[in-house]
Amino acid sequence: MSKTYSDSSIRVLRGLEPVKQRPGMYTRTDNPLHIITEVVDNSADEALAGFAKVVTVRLHGDGSVSVTDDGRGIPVGIHPEEGVPTVEVVFTRLHAGGKFDKKAGGAYQFSGGLHGVGVSVTNALSLRLEVTVTREGGVHRMAFTGGDVVEPLALVCSAPKRASGTSVRVWPDAQYFDSAEIPPQQLERVLKAKAVLLPGVRVRLEIEDKNGLIKDEKEWVYQDxxxxxxxxxxxxxxxxxxxxxxxxxxxxxxxxxxxxxxxxxxxxxxxxxxxxxxxxxxxxxxxxxxxxxxxxxxxxxxxxxxxxxxxxxxxxxxxxxxxxxxxxxxxxxxxxxxxxxxxxxxxxxxxxxxxxxxxxxxxxxxxxxxxxxxxxxxxxxxxxxxxxxxxxxxxxxxxEKRKSSGVAVLPGKLADCQSDNLEERELFLVEGDSAGGSAKQGRNKDTQAILPLRGKVLNTWEHEADRIYANNEIHNIAVALGVDPHAPDDTPDMSNLRYARVIILADADVDGSHIQVLLLTLFYRHFPALIRAGRVCVAQPPLYRVDVPAQGKNKPARKFYCLDDGELEGTLDRLRADKVREGAWQVSRFKGLGEMNPVQLWETTLNPDARRLLTLRTDDFTGYVREVFNKLMAKSEAASRRAWMEEAGHLVEADE
Incomplete structure (x- = not known):
């Protein structure tokens, strides 16, 4: 492998290539629903602007989906800057659209689209996309394959002068998605929501059988x-x-x-x-x-x-x-x-x-x-x-009353484990109900308990022990652990300890890091015996997943999970050394734990044989560690925190 780093080492991705290389950065990749929703959103924006009255989504028998509205129709003239039809610009250029001009009188004063990447992402991740525009007395049509124009814009036939609208038919490319099927209930929920928010607008769903005949149809109209x-x-x-x-x-x-x-x-x-x-x-x-x-x-x-x-x-x-x-x-x-x-x-x-x-x-x-x-x-x-x-x-x-009676009333959200062996039992504190649900399904029910946390817990650095229970999430953690809050010089009663390890499981982003710090503050300040014993850990979920297709009979499809950018580069270097064709792999970035399904969460973060944990252990409760916590968490230290950030802020990479 060449280790030369020169001008030719820098690659520029053009057109829609960034979407194909990193689809997870632009859309959900569990199924194609989101790329279809991008098209529906454009029709809904036409209705929001007061031009479309009917939006129809049809699931075709061949697996394609079409979205049709009676709005103004995408402009079909030559774009003054790009020199190609405007409809082509909309579907082939990232950050192109009619929603940047937000001033009064713009094409879309209010819209969900901001970045102009919506339908261009749909186009990039589709085997084929056809768009038909009716406006200005004509019906115009063009088609794309993999985001590239294969049938240039052409006038198909004439139309009544006042007729207008847009129809987009999409054949999603299954290679970019975990499942090629669109969840019907989720699609119905999306369409029903549009009808709810657009009083008087008819939103229709038509479902074809394999012969192309409509076997089911639904319509939503809400006047109020x-x-x-x-x-x-x-x-x-x-x-x-x-x-x-x-x-x-x-x-x-x-x-x-x-x-x-x-x-x-x-x-x-x-x-x-x-x-x-x-x-x-x-x-x-x-x-x-x-x-x-x-x-x-x-x-x-x-x-x-x-x-x-x-x-x-x-x-x-x-x-x-x-x-x-x-x-x-x-x-x-x-x-x-x-x-x-x-x-x-x-x-x-x-x-x-x-x-x-x-x-x-x-x-x-x-x-x-x-x-x-x-x-x-x-x-x-x-x-x-x-x-x-x-x-x-x-x-x-x-x-205190519950504990003094000898009966612990466990939190309702706690999914407890079954083992009676303390050293096997683990409690995962999981950020968010969504990730908590996946963790409950993917865990080992014998040894792993899950307690979802809603939002960020209280900063307990300056709170006394008898005040921290006012926070519901901290109350639940304390009851689940079976240990009372205590000071570093206390000898707490550990006889009711219910878990050998407490594992903090949060997203690998700024909010997740904030939650980690708040929870570590709680344990360091009010449960120091657990820190001393090394019973508090932080899980390290991966940021990336690399999917490698099969290479002949002897090399089946593989997948790798990478903790960070450095590990991702190392994995890609190994694949190149293994003679895997450049670009044959797919790299997906997890935006949060909620994006992982139960199997992925088990493989990366819950499985004791494969996961990565950072174990927190210290005996320093009066010196340097305490000073750091005080600088970070004390209200009175706001000025010194600011000075520290101004001095050392350049050492931190921005979270994009």
Whole structure:
């Protein structure tokens, strides 16, 4: 193998080649649903702009999918800069589209598309893609194979002058996906959500048999979208009067937000039954929430707290939190923003800072007014919130009583293991319910217990032991462990210790590192005996998976997991040395534990024979280690933290 590093060593990926080389950076690779959703989103944006009235998705008998709308149709003239038909630019150029011009009067003032990579990614990962555009009195058609033009744009026939629309037919390329099948229930959920968010727009799903005949069809139309949907989800659990629908958008004269920015929402309070919480930004579903949900949460909390304070309803000694107010709230939130920022191309979580201020500003004042106009409902909402606060505070005081009685009431989310041998038993603290679900399915049920953690735990560095149980996640960890919090110079009772190892399992990103630090702070500060004994570990999930196709009869298909970029390069170098054709392999990047299925999680992170663990052990609870923790976690050390970051910040690589 040549070790020469010269000018010719640098390779530039052009056109759609980056998508084919790293599909996991642009879309989900478990199945083709997301690349089809990109096409549906374009049709939905036409409806959002007020031009499309019908969106139809057809699953063809040959495995292809077509998406058709009656919107304006993609422009077919020659692009002034690229010199090729504009429709070709849309499907073959990354970062090209009509959604960058967000000013009033642009083609799409509000849309989910930001980066212009959506349908070009669909094109790159498809065996064939055909697009038919009707506009300006003609029907135009072109086709692509693997992202390349194979049938140039041509006028097929004439059409009525007012007729317009776009139809895109996609044959997904199975080599880029774990499964070539589109999950029908997930597709229906996507289409139903579009209908909910586009009142009056008909969204159709047609399914063909192998002969091309329609064997099943469904249609969704919601005249009163959000309200109808939430009522159908909560059904008999709704309480009369505790249902609030509102929308508010910024006028042209607004000082802070652009004209038309704002939100529509429906909120319901229930005493029991399911909790439904769904959010959207410019029709894009955000299942992981984000800053717009945080804005709704803040707006509702501040309005309810203001009402409670104004009427002096809060009992003495009770402190209200946002979790208390939100404990029995269901909502559907649809936000409109000119330039939303998401985490990743799959757009599962909104990260725009302005969204928090936008939704908070739109929600708080209308809710305060509604509460004061509906006194009976307002008092019930106040009662729900105060009751939740009292329950939370009692729960924080109950742990000593439970332990003194000799009976440990284990957390409901804990999936315990079955072995009675302490040294075999392991407790995994897993970031997020999604990854927790995969871990529960992939674990060894005899020796491995799983406790999912929701969100980030409390920073316990400056909290006394009797105060940390107010945090529900820490309460659950302590009860599951069977050990009381203690100081470094204490001799704690370890007779009830339930696990030999506590393993922190978080995403390999900034948020995951933050969660690791918070949990390590908890153990170092309040469970030092576990640190001394080397019973606290940090799992190291891989960032990459490399799939190598079969090479003849004697070399079956293989897959490798790589911890980081360095390991990835080493693996690729070994493959080259093994005479594997350059580029024959596929490299996928895991964006988080939630992307791993149970088998992958077992193979990489749970299996004791294959996983990698960092074991934390120290006897230093008064010297250098304590000083580092204090600098990182103490509120009073903010200035020294900032000085340290300014001095050493260049040593950290940016998390992209």
């Amino acid at each position: 979208g959000l309200s109808d949907y939430l009522r159908s989800q909560l059904a008999e659990y709704l309480i009369d009067g505790l249902f609030w629908k509102f929308s508010k958008y910024a006028p042209a004269s607004h000082d802070t937000f652009a004209e038309g920015e704002g939100a529509e929402w429906v909120v319901a309070w229930t005493e029991d039954g399911p909790i439904v919480r769904e959010s959207y930004v410019n029709l894009i579903h955000t299942p992981s929430g984000g800053t717009h949900e945080a804005g709704l949460r803040d707006g509702i909390f501040n309005a309810v707290k203001s009402y409670i304070d104004h009427h002096s309803l809060l009992p003495k000694g009770v402190k209200l939190t946002a979790d208390d107010v939100f404990s029995r709230i269901s909502f559907v939130l649809s936000t409109k923003m000119l330039d939303p920022q998401f985490q990743g191309q799959t757009k599962e979580r909104l990260s725009s800072r302005d969204a928090l201020r936008l939704v908070n500003a739109m929600v708080r004042d209308p809710l305060e007014l509604w509460l004061n106009e509906h006194q009976e409902q307002a008092k019930k909402i106040a009662e729900f919130s105060i009751r939740a606060a009292q329950t939370r505070q009692r729960a924080g005081q109950k742990i």
